[in-house]
Amino acid sequence: xxILTFFVVIPLLTITGIILVKDIKRVKLVASIGMGLQLLxxxxxxxxxxxxxxxxxxxxxxxxxxxxxxxxxxxxxxxGVDGISVAMIALTSVVVFAGIFAxxxxxxxxxxxxxxxxxxxxxxxxxxISIDLFTMFLFYELAVIPMxxxxxxxxxxxxxxxxxxxxxxxMGASAILLVGILGIYFHSxxxxxxxxxxxxxxxxxxxxxxxxxxxxxMTFIGFGVLGALFPFHTWSPDGHSSAPTAVSMLHAGxxxxxxxxxxxxxxxxxxxxxxxxMSWIFIILTSISVVYGAFGAMMQKDLKYINAYSSVSHCxxxxxxxxxxxxxxxxxxxxxxxxxxxxxxxxxxxxxxxYGRTHTRLIxxxxxxxxxxxxxxxxxxxxxxxxxxxxxxxxxxxxxxxxVGAFQHPDLFHRxxxxxxxxxxxxxxxxxxxxIAILLLGPxxxxxxxxxxxxxxxxxxxxxxxxxxVAAIGLAPFWLSNMIGTSMQPVIDKILAVNPF
Amino acid sequence: xxxxxxxLAVAAxxxxxxxxxTDPARKKSxxxxxxxxxxxxxxxxxxxxxxxxxxxxxxxxxxxVSTLMKNILNIGVLLVMIQSVTxxxxxxxxxxxxxxxxxxxxxxxxxxxxxxxxxxxxxxxGLELATIPxxxxxxxxxxxxxxxxxxxxxxxxxxxxxxxxxxxxxxxYGTTGSLYFFEVSQHFPGFNLQILGFIFxxxxxxxxxxxxxxxxxxxxxxxxxxxNITSYLSVISKGAAxxxxIIVLYxxxxxxxxTWQKTILVTSILTMTIGNLFAIRQQNIKRFLAFSSISQAxxxxxxxxxxxxxxxxxxxxxxxxxxxxxxxxxxxxxxISNATGKENIDDYNGLYKTNPKLSLIMMLALFSLAGIPxxxxxxxxxxxxxxxxxxGFYFLVLIAVINTIISLxxxxxxxxxxFINKNDDPIANFRxxxxxxxxxxxxxxxxxxxxFASVIFExxxxxxxxx
Numbered sequence: 001x002x003i004l005t006f007f008v009v010i011p012l013l014t015i016t017g018i019i020l021v022k023d024i025k026r027v028k029l030v031a032s033i034g035m036g037l038q039l040l041x042x043x044x045x046x047x048x049x050x051x052x053x054x055x056x057x058x059x060x061x062x063x064x065x066x067x068x069x070x071x072x073x074x075x076x077x078x079x080g081v082d083g084i085s086v087a088m089i090a091l092t093s094v095v096v097f098a099g100i101f102a103x104x105x106x107x108x109x110x111x112x113x114x115x116x117x118x119x120x121x122x123x124x125x126x127x128x129i130s131i132d133l134f135t136m137f138l139f140y141e142l143a144v145i146p147m148x149x150x151x152x153x154x155x156x157x158x159x160x161x162x163x164x165x166x167x168x169x170x171m172g173a174s175a176i177l178l179v180g181i182l183g184i185y186f187h188s189x190x191x192x193x194x195x196x197x198x199x200x201x202x203x204x205x206x207x208x209x210x211x212x213x214x215x216x217x218m219t220f221i222g223f224g225v226l227g228a229l230f231p232f233h234t235w236s237p238d239g240h241s242s243a244p245t246a247v248s249m250l251h252a253g254x255x256x257x258x259x260x261x262x263x264x265x266x267x268x269x270x271x272x273x274x275x276x277x278m279s280w281i282f283i284i285l286t287s288i289s290v291v292y293g294a295f296g297a298m299m300q301k302d303l304k305y306i307n308a309y310s311s312v313s314h315c316x317x318x319x320x321x322x323x324x325x326x327x328x329x330x331x332x333x334x335x336x337x338x339x340x341x342x343x344x345x346x347x348x349x350x351x352x353x354x355y356g357r358t359h360t361r362l363i364x365x366x367x368x369x370x371x372x373x374x375x376x377x378x379x380x381x382x383x384x385x386x387x388x389x390x391x392x393x394x395x396x397x398x399x400x401x402x403x404v405g406a407f408q409h410p411d412l413f414h415r416x417x418x419x420x421x422x423x424x425x426x427x428x429x430x431x432x433x434x435x436i437a438i439l440l441l442g443p444x445x446x447x448x449x450x451x452x453x454x455x456x457x458x459x460x461x462x463x464x465x466x467x468x469x470v471a472a473i474g475l476a477p478f479w480l481s482n483m484i485g486t487s488m489q490p491v492i493d494k495i496l497a498v499n500p501f
Numbered sequence: 502x503x504x505x506x507x508x509l510a511v512a513a514x515x516x517x518x519x520x521x522x523t524d525p526a527r528k529k530s531x532x533x534x535x536x537x538x539x540x541x542x543x544x545x546x547x548x549x550x551x552x553x554x555x556x557x558x559x560x561x562x563x564x565x566v567s568t569l570m571k572n573i574l575n576i577g578v579l580l581v582m583i584q585s586v587t588x589x590x591x592x593x594x595x596x597x598x599x600x601x602x603x604x605x606x607x608x609x610x611x612x613x614x615x616x617x618x619x620x621x622x623x624x625x626x627g628l629e630l631a632t633i634p635x636x637x638x639x640x641x642x643x644x645x646x647x648x649x650x651x652x653x654x655x656x657x658x659x660x661x662x663x664x665x666x667x668x669x670x671x672x673x674y675g676t677t678g679s680l681y682f683f684e685v686s687q688h689f690p691g692f693n694l695q696i697l698g699f700i701f702x703x704x705x706x707x708x709x710x711x712x713x714x715x716x717x718x719x720x721x722x723x724x725x726x727x728x729n730i731t732s733y734l735s736v737i738s739k740g741a742a743x744x745x746x747i748i749v750l751y752x753x754x755x756x757x758x759x760t761w762q763k764t765i766l767v768t769s770i771l772t773m774t775i776g777n778l779f780a781i782r783q784q785n786i787k788r789f790l791a792f793s794s795i796s797q798a799x800x801x802x803x804x805x806x807x808x809x810x811x812x813x814x815x816x817x818x819x820x821x822x823x824x825x826x827x828x829x830x831x832x833x834x835x836x837i838s839n840a841t842g843k844e845n846i847d848d849y850n851g852l853y854k855t856n857p858k859l860s861l862i863m864m865l866a867l868f869s870l871a872g873i874p875x876x877x878x879x880x881x882x883x884x885x886x887x888x889x890x891x892x893g894f895y896f897l898v899l900i901a902v903i904n905t906i907i908s909l910x911x912x913x914x915x916x917x918x919x920f921i922n923k924n925d926d927p928i929a930n931f932r933x934x935x936x937x938x939x940x941x942x943x944x945x946x947x948x949x950x951x952x953f954a955s956v957i958f959e960x961x962x963x964x965x966x967x968x
Binding site: 069070071072073075134138139141142145148149152153159160164167168171172175176178179182183185186214 | 811814868873874875879883884886887890891895898899902903905906909910913916917920921955958959962
């Protein structure tokens, strides 16, 4: 059996296991064992992948497996990974693993919670291993719909409103995406040849430019909404702030990456000509995302809102870098996805833990937490420093690569937008340091808080896993960026072949 | 060749005679007898006897597609019958059990004849046979005003629509000189009177399928009729009418395809949009499902618009999916209505706490109707939209997908009621009886299997025709 099929099979088995067991303790045990296995499997996949590359395999995708599904429409269940998807799979398994431990204290309808959570994860894993547009789309929708229940049932605040808003906006985006995918399908081969959904086959053929002009924006916006593209980002702050901890982690950490990955793998890879033509519109929009998100984060008082807006800013940077369409920037985009995925998951986990102790998320109601809960506070500082791009942590590597890549464009427009985007780093520093100052270092606001306990064992597992990954990427980024860069080459070749700079 | 119709007729006569020999106190056992009989008929329909050809000088045509369509309808009717057992056991209905089954079977015979018609007279006969017993069924709960009202409304509307349809047929006859499908299709260049005849014919069919603007009867009749009849109307009657419409469009009117494509384009946009917008405001779950089924008809028209083989395959496939999904939803409504008599969406608040299994089934059925993967509805909608996109109707597909989002909104409202909303006085936990549970289980199995099992779609695709 192909190693990639396990990435869908293990979560499904875990779900079955959770449904079968009776008490809450065992539910959590099954969930953590299942997702622990998944983490090990992801590590194994990285090793196998690197070994195969070392052995000299130069195909674009490895571990390819192809099952015919609907023969008459040429729909396949086709699996395959390159360095980029391997990295995304690793990210997903880390965040899901941490998410399980972050929601260890879930008491209300525990079983249903973990089932929905892992169902969401199944969708994400399936998305990253698919190389067939149909299955990709199927898994994309599968990942979005459990969000409704996860936020609606277990969320806080105006949860029903946020859940509905998030679901409708994301499903609306996927509706537009569906039209885009159908358009690609019906232009995926020259006249007389069988049509296909397979990304690799389509990439060998140049889709007629008239079709590209129609379907590129649909596909890009369809994925872009999930990547918090301005002005379709409004679901993100509401959704994240209402969601329970683990869901915020998964959603900001992984699900939003589906948008960036899809925009890159489908929209730009398959339709580079139209992407070249229209990128200016989306570059403007993403630069707005980057700066607006950062300013938005500066004005918020609620910890989750701060982090949600900062996600808008960082994910905007991902799309921004993808649209730069050169190797350095696009590699940076993938690095940024991973880096942001890890640190935002860490942020949300910590916010959840702090909220569980103080029962408030407003920063001006808290203060001096560094003395009371030092472990969590230090973790928070690390996450903050990663977010503002301190060298030695993952954020620096990613942002540096993106801006170096973006500045390679000699023309004024690209340079100007890059400079605008770079300003977000400064604003990020402002809002991160402001939170650290008020929340962690300021005077203690409430004597009641002084009785709080520091992190429990499961919380430590959750945070340490994430911090280890953030630091590992920050300290030794080259193996990761090489793996991504090698796989980026075919994409760049395709872009260069059709439209040289 | 006529095994479906003949077997059904025999079964109906059996039930009628069994009524005579049954002790009045044990009449409830007739329902078991009828269901067993009907299961035999259903299974017999699937037997791989390849009998295709014509009867009565071409008035009756049996082909592989028509057999497939009849089999699909049989599955749906079987599910409806199983779902109605509990309701028939009630004291006020138990004296008319055999009537119920005989009426349902005779409408089914009518539909089968329509599907197999090769001549407009045969078609008309089948249409009448399919319509009149349904009106009797809608008024089955004669002790309720609303039920009687539904029956009257249905019969009046049917009479009107049949009149319109006949008027159209007379024009078609006048201009072609024949009522045989084959001969009509040979002499149909599409001059104005013929187009007018076609439009009248289409309007008549639109009444049966409840396509906007001919949908006004739907909500009232669906609300008034007993739940089982409502599900029969919204799934079987509608499915059969769509089957017939697609056969007629593909086989008789290919020469005026450009015209009927425009007709369908406009009506499908209207049907989807209006059905969805009205569904949002409904409080009664039956009215709610009525409007949702109107909009579903709109999506089905989207698949038809291309006039391709893929279009026909996707429409037949979607009807199969729709049978399972809609009957799943109606099955839950029936179970709750039988146990408590409650039919408002507000009554469903907090249902998950007391009846988790029913809520889950309802959620699966609604998600399948909304087209959420990995349920069958997703595959069904995907193929419908693919069929339209194949012929370049991207704009229509865009409108259709936007409509699916609107529909997702109101389906989520019900999901929200069951899972999220709090209720001090929720529907108490109850255990439904064996027939209800088995019917629901069959629906859920269908919702999962029909999607994943590509064999089913490929089989349907292999039998479909189109250009």
